[in-house]
Amino acid sequence: MQDAHPRSGRSAKVVAAAVVVGLIGSGALVWQASSAAFTASTDNANNSWTSGSVTLTDNDFGGANFNETNLKPGDTGTKCILVTYNGSVASSVTLYSNTPTGTLGQYLDLDVSVGSGSTCASPGTQTQIFGDVNTVPDNSSDTLDNFAAAHTDWGTGAGTWTPSTAGTAKPYTFTYTLGGGDAAQGLSATGVQFTWEAQSS
Template identity: 35%
Template sequence: MARPWLNVLAQVVPVPLGLLLSGALVWGATNADWSGNTSNNGNTWTAGSAGLANDSKVPMFDIEDMRPGDTGSNCIEIKSNAGFPTALKLYSSSPNWPSNFQSFIDLKIEVGSGGTSRDCDGFTPHKSAFDGTLDEFVALHTDFRTGVGPWALAGKPPDSRSFRFAWEFSPSAPNGSQGVNTNEVSFTWEAREHK
């Protein structure tokens, strides 16, 4: 025998149950955490460089057949590529320096602006860097610590200094200096961060 109240219950219960379930879904969706974000991409770190370059591809001096009293000069430009302030110094790295023949070569070095390799036209001296003999320069100024200078470079490329090297073969060079030659001389400029 059919029970009419079961039919009524079967028709009435699904409606509230469906409303209850749909409400739960809506509540779950609206109760989610809100969020927002922003990014700053492409970050890198690159070390700076205290790079130096000069405008000469050949030795400043290759002098032959000198006689007492002979003179000469040459210029060279030193350019800094550093992006920060540096201190520039000049020294010589000339191993196996032999006899005292170099003491008969007078050397004067000036620092300034203008002038380029093999062309000192336009060179303006700012101060003297060295005035003595080649022998003294090579013996006394052998590394950054003992080098002549320093000269401040601002760290805003291109920043440069020009140097004029003037030499004289002493008029009092003895007879025994005929046919003698120096070993190769290297002039080195070094820049270090200036703090």
């Protein structure tokens, strides 16, 4: 069936021209929209986090510093133990112990000092952190039992060493003297563990 109103050649040309103009116009709008804003960016790449550590070792090789038997009044002994800090952050180190098993601890005068040097062979200047200048147990402040009662954890620990560099070492010197006379016969103080603890500051 033929169109009852066939388009003239002129009207067809007008329609075609309108389509072309429309396409050109929409393209211009897209170009204008895409070119209407400047852009820029910056970034901060490769962020990361690691935690530090606190680590202590000593040179006791798993053994006790003291294993004394058949002591008599006036017997004395001195031992040094070297404690080394291998952490990566600044810390505070204190010394404490548990309560001895047995009752001889009340008759053992105890002195503990920290050296300014870095080895037991060359401890440097000694700073006393527990005890007094004499070797007579006074049974109120300077015995093994007194140490255990006064220094029970990091917060109440003796001494304040503040290492910040791995490999820093301190010599701790322990000196005991047995007193008590006849009252100290046949007694013992066993199971004593001296503990150094570091907490980051």
